[in-house]
Amino acid sequence: RVREAVVSTQSTGEEIVVNFGNVARKGVSALTKSVFDNLKETADSALGEGKHDTVVSIPLTSSTEYKNIIKKCAISAGFNVVDLIPETIAAMVSADNTAVPDDGHTVVVRVGGSSMSVTLAKVLSGMYSLVDHMEEGIGGNLFDKSIGKFLCDDFNRKNRCKVEENPRSFSKVLRASKGAKHNLSTMNTSECNIESLFDGMDLISNLSRPRFETLIQNDLNKMKDAIQKFISKHSDIAINRVVLAGGTCKVPKVQSVIGQLFPNSPITNSSPDEVIAMGSASHAGMIGKYPSLSTKAESESDGTVSIPLCPTDIEVRVGDTVTPAIPKNTPLPCLKEIELPEGNVIVIEAGGKCIAKAEVPGSDDKSKVSLHLEILEDCSIEAIIKDSFTNERTSVHVPAPKGA
Numbered sequence: 001r002v003r004e005a006v007v008s009t010q011s012t013g014e015e016i017v018v019n020f021g022n023v024a025r026k027g028v029s030a031l032t033k034s035v036f037d038n039l040k041e042t043a044d045s046a047l048g049e050g051k052h053d054t055v056v057s058i059p060l061t062s063s064t065e066y067k068n069i070i071k072k073c074a075i076s077a078g079f080n081v082v083d084l085i086p087e088t089i090a091a092m093v094s095a096d097n098t099a100v101p102d103d104g105h106t107v108v109v110r111v112g113g114s115s116m117s118v119t120l121a122k123v124l125s126g127m128y129s130l131v132d133h134m135e136e137g138i139g140g141n142l143f144d145k146s147i148g149k150f151l152c153d154d155f156n157r158k159n160r161c162k163v164e165e166n167p168r169s170f171s172k173v174l175r176a177s178k179g180a181k182h183n184l185s186t187m188n189t190s191e192c193n194i195e196s197l198f199d200g201m202d203l204i205s206n207l208s209r210p211r212f213e214t215l216i217q218n219d220l221n222k223m224k225d226a227i228q229k230f231i232s233k234h235s236d237i238a239i240n241r242v243v244l245a246g247g248t249c250k251v252p253k254v255q256s257v258i259g260q261l262f263p264n265s266p267i268t269n270s271s272p273d274e275v276i277a278m279g280s281a282s283h284a285g286m287i288g289k290y291p292s293l294s295t296k297a298e299s300e301s302d303g304t305v306s307i308p309l310c311p312t313d314i315e316v317r318v319g320d321t322v323t324p325a326i327p328k329n330t331p332l333p334c335l336k337e338i339e340l341p342e343g344n345v346i347v348i349e350a351g352g353k354c355i356a357k358a359e360v361p362g363s364d365d366k367s368k369v370s371l372h373l374e375i376l377e378d379c380s381i382e383a384i385i386k387d388s389f390t391n392e393r394t395s396v397h398v399p400a401p402k403g404a
Contacts, residue, residue, distance in 0.1 A: 029069060029072075029073060032069065032070065032073040033073045033076060033077060035073075036073050036074050036076075036077035036079065037077050039077070039079075040077045040078045040079060043079075051078060051079070051080045052079060052080060053080050053082050053284055053287070053288055054074065054079040054080060054081050054082065054284060055081075055082060055083045055084070055085055055090075055280045055281070055283045055284040055287070056070055056071070056074055056079075056081060056083075056084050056085070056280070057084075057085050057086070057087045057090045057276050057277070057279070057280045058070055058084050058085070058086060058087065059086070059087060059117075059135075060086040060087065060088050060089075060117065060119060060130075060133055061133070061135065062084075062086075067084055070084065071084065082284060082287050082288075083283065083284075083287060085279070085280055085283050087110060087117075087245065087276050088108040088110060088117065088119040088121070088133075088245070089121075089128055089279070090275075090276045090277075090278075090279030090280045090283065091108050091110065091243050091245040091275045091276050091279055092106055092108060092121065092123075092128055092243055092279065093279035093280075093282050093283050094275045094276070094278040094279030094282060095241075095243050095268045095275070095279075096126075097278070097279075097282045101123050101126065102123070102240060103123055103124050103125065104122075104123055104238065104239075104240030104241075105120060105121070105122055105123070105131070105237050105238065105239055105240055106120075106121050106122075106123055106128075106239070106240060106241050106242070106243060107119065107120055107121075107231070107239050107241075107242045107243070107262070107265070108121065108242075108243045108244075108245060109227065109242060109243070109244055109245070109249065109258055110244075110245040110246040110249075110276075111138075111139060111140065111223065111244075111245075111246040111247075111248035111249050111254060112139050112140065112246040112247065112248060113139050113140045113141055113247065113248070114137065114139040114140075114141050115135060115136065115137055115138070115139050116135070116136045116137075116138045116139055116223060116226065116246075116248075117133065117134065117135045117136075118133070118134050118226070118227055118230045118231075119132075119133045120132045120133070120230075120234055120237070123240075124329070124330060124331065125326075125330045125331050125334055126331070127331040131234070131237075132230070132233065132234065134226070134230050136226045138219070138222050138223055138226060139246075139248060140178075140181065140247060140248035140251075142216070142219040142222070143177075143181050143215075143216045143219055143248070143251070144174050144177040144178045144181060145174070145177075146215045146216050146218070146219055147177035147180055147181060147207065147212065147215055147216075148170070148173045148174050148176075148177040149164075149215075150207075150211075150215050151173050151176065151177065151192055151203060151205055152164045152170070152173055154205055155173075155197065155198070155201075155203050155205075159198070159201050161198055161199070161201075163197060163198045166198060169197050169198045172194050172197060173194065173197070173203070176192045176193075176194050176203070177192070179192075180192050180207050180212070181212075181251070182250075184207065184209050184212045184251070185250040185251050185252065186250075187209075188208065188209050189206060189207065189208050189209070190206070190207050190212075191204075191205070191206055191207075192204075192205045192206070192207055193205075209252075213253045216251075216253070220253060220254065220257050223254070223257065224257050224261065227258065227261055228261060231261065231262075239262055239264075239265045240265065241265055241266050241267075241268060242258065242262045242265050242266070242267050242268065243268045243275070244258065244267065244268065244269040244272040244275075245272050245275050245276055246272055246273065246276075247272070247273040249269065249272035249273075250272055250273055255267065255269050308331070308332040308377045308378075308379075309328075309329045309330065309331060309332060310326055310327070310328060310329060310330040310331075310332055310334065310375060310379070311328070311379065312328050312350050312351035313326070313327055313328045313350070313351060313352075314326040314327075314348065314349070314350055314373070314375065314381075315348075315349045315350075315352075316338060316340065316346065316347070316348055316349070316371060316373075317346075317347040317348075317349055318340055318341050318342075318343035318345070318346055318347075319341070319343045319345075321341045321343075322349075323338055323340070323341075325338055325348075325371075325373055326373070326375060330375075332375055332376065332377050332379070333374065333375060333376050333377055334374070334375045335372075335373070335374045336371075336372075336373045336374075337370060337371070337372055337373075338370060338371040338373060339368070339369075339370050340369045340370060340371055340385075342369075344359055344360055345357065345358075345359055345360075346358045346359075346360060346371070346385060348373075348381065348383060348396070348398065355381070355398050356381070356383070356396050356398045358383075358385055358394050358396050360385055360387065360392075360394055368387070368388040368389060369385065369386065369387050369388075370385075370386050370388065371383060371384070371385055371386075372384040372385075372386065376400075378400040379400045379401055380397070380398060380399055380400040381396075381397070381398035382395075382396075382397060383395070383396040383397075383398075384396075
């Protein structure tokens, strides 16, 4: 029997020493290392033994100290950590894995086992920038407790006892409640059976989804109020989409409540329990394809990341028709494909001033002319004008401006 538990945090923040009587056990670092050891075994069984390139997802508000601990534990387990990515960003990367996202604002609602976070991010030419973020101690464990209370009350009424006063029995109830919650995320009913729960008596109960949704209504209201309070601060911003992340977002009623809060925004709710892991894997694949990205992602001492931006609006003029190409402050490098109207003279303008002009052969009704426009990090421009019918191409190069 445990008589005493003394918890002390070392100044390094790396571990907690817990004394159970005369036994000392190391906590945070040792536990994290154990988790990564198990993940390494899983990775080795699937990919073969080796030092796998890895991206680790972490909470958005993680301190530098926390990041160092996570990275150190992952490396000691045998992973080659190429980057750390915030969970909410990983969720967006997964949602945008198949196509370049539309410019606008995205809200990521992550509801896990013991916490919930809401993140508002701006998307511009494939770059995510944080607008606001909040976290609350609200999660799926509240659902477990609500179901557990119902099961305990039902058991107590039938057997005239107080099962919640027995810690061991109550922990069994909470485990069964968690299993029922997972089942009811995909099924309409779930059986809750616990052998010899209290004084040799068994708990046998059947929980329906409507009953489950009634039991967790107060918990849903807490989530709803927290999200509503957050979005009310940004009522002037149009939300283009909402991405759901975290295992608790698999619960249909949770998805319904969030959908009601964003009636005009599409909800991305495909595999919310896997979306963060999938986004991390996509990010690892991108870094593997473009190794230079890992060095560019390194932040400065103040936590910021230096990213080159387009200094002015880039437009394309054909006759009297002006087509916006790349807006000011777009992250560089940037690539755009533009369908052009009919015309022989194509002018590329920066801030309303001509920086390049090209003449193309006369086109007929079957011609379809397009512009492949790429602005590099030094603000130099590479453009290719293509005629899909004649297959003729005209290349244009604009050197980087002085001082860029």
